[in-house]
Amino acid sequence: MKKKAFISFDYDHDEELKIALVGQAKNPDSPFSINDMSIKEAITSHWKDHARQRIRNCDVVIVICGYYTDTATGVSAELTIAQEEGIPYFLLHGRANGRVVKPRGARTSDKIYNWSWENLKLLINGAR
Numbered sequence: 001m002k003k004k005a006f007i008s009f010d011y012d013h014d015e016e017l018k019i020a021l022v023g024q025a026k027n028p029d030s031p032f033s034i035n036d037m038s039i040k041e042a043i044t045s046h047w048k049d050h051a052r053q054r055i056r057n058c059d060v061v062i063v064i065c066g067y068y069t070d071t072a073t074g075v076s077a078e079l080t081i082a083q084e085e086g087i088p089y090f091l092l093h094g095r096a097n098g099r100v101v102k103p104r105g106a107r108t109s110d111k112i113y114n115w116s117w118e119n120l121k122l123l124i125n126g127a128r
Helices: 015-025 045-056 073-085 117-124
Strands: 003-008 059-066 090-091
Touching: 003 015, 003 073, 015 059, 045 073, 059 073, 073 090, 090 117
Parallel strands: 003 059, 059 090
Antiparallel strands: none
């Protein structure tokens, strides 16, 4: 049974990374599926209610970290919701070059994992 994943990413800077991850979910040996649950609305309490419901319906949250993730309020809100709801999550190194940053709200113990197909499959299955 494939795990349902919610992708959290910086809309303004990293949308192509989300598209790449959605593509990987379609691989025949993928251990996860993604129903694109992105919400492109202003950050309001109404938006957060929608995000909370979508995150609750997933098995894991994948947070794609880019160069400006620390300024993406939506990513911080989604990470906080995952933490509050007890949904497992992990941070994924979204850029091949340069230093990426954790979202606000990430724990100091949260590691940013390398993004490779083999590593992604392990992370989805709890190897973190």
